[in-house]
Amino acid sequence: MATENKLQSYELMVIFTPVLSEDDYKNAQKKYSDYIKEHGGNIVHQDAWGLRSLAYPIQKKTTGLYFVMEYEAPTNTNATLEIQMNRDESIIRHMVTRIDKFAAAYNQRKRNKLATENAS
Amino acid sequence: MAKQNEIKFLTSQRVEKRPKKYCRFKKMGLRYIDYKDGEFLKKFLNEQGKMLPRRITGNSLKFQRKVSQAIKKARQMAILPYVTDLLK
Numbered sequence: 512m513a514t515e516n517k518l519q520s521y522e523l524m525v526i527f528t529p530v531l532s533e534d535d536y537k538n539a540q541k542k543y544s545d546y547i548k549e550h551g552g553n554i555v556h557q558d559a560w561g562l563r564s565l566a567y568p569i570q571k572k573t574t575g576l577y578f579v580m581e582y583e584a585p586t587n588t589n590a591t592l593e594i595q596m597n598r599d600e601s602i603i604r605h606m607v608t609r610i611d612k613f614a615a616a617y618n619q620r621k622r623n624k625l626a627t628e629n630a631s
Numbered sequence: 632m633a634k635q636n637e638i639k640f641l642t643s644q645r646v647e648k649r650p651k652k653y654c655r656f657k658k659m660g661l662r663y664i665d666y667k668d669g670e671f672l673k674k675f676l677n678e679q680g681k682m683l684p685r686r687i688t689g690n691s692l693k694f695q696r697k698v699s700q701a702i703k704k705a706r707q708m709a710i711l712p713y714v715t716d717l718l719k
Contacts, residue, residue: 524667524708526708526709565709566706566709566710566711566712566713566715567709567712567713569709575709579667604707604708604709606704606707606708608666608704611663613662613663614663614665616662616663617662617663617665621665
């Protein structure tokens, strides 16, 4: 059996239907972050952008609830995660991208800049 | 018939020297182009939302590919439109 899979860092971006209520939106986020934790991954950062207007209508909707999550997971979790997301009706579009070290550094820098701005 | 070099123009025929293009990513040392950052990517799109060629943006090949990948991801996630009439 393959030894414990090496953790790869990924970034998941999801657009939920705007009709979702606030707490539905929250526990949808929780559902996916728990899913990652169950499968031996850990969450680096979660970022809910909330309601944003889409550049073009998707499924006749012009706005969507954006949610971005950066996480580390073993390489076999994304396949099952993908199935989960395809089955979920409240998700109108999702994308998982790999994060190399430059991207991780970029996100880290961006978060620090944001943190200092809020702090000041 | 006046020879070529004898022809005198009224105004000087000097073509104005445009500044040399450079790759902004190499110059500023950027290494990652974020697909979530729509405003930055709009610099590489024309009014219709189409990608500008390398000879206009002046990017090096490596970063032009990264920019086009990021733009395609942004379009997929509805951050940038595929086609529009007045983007800027």
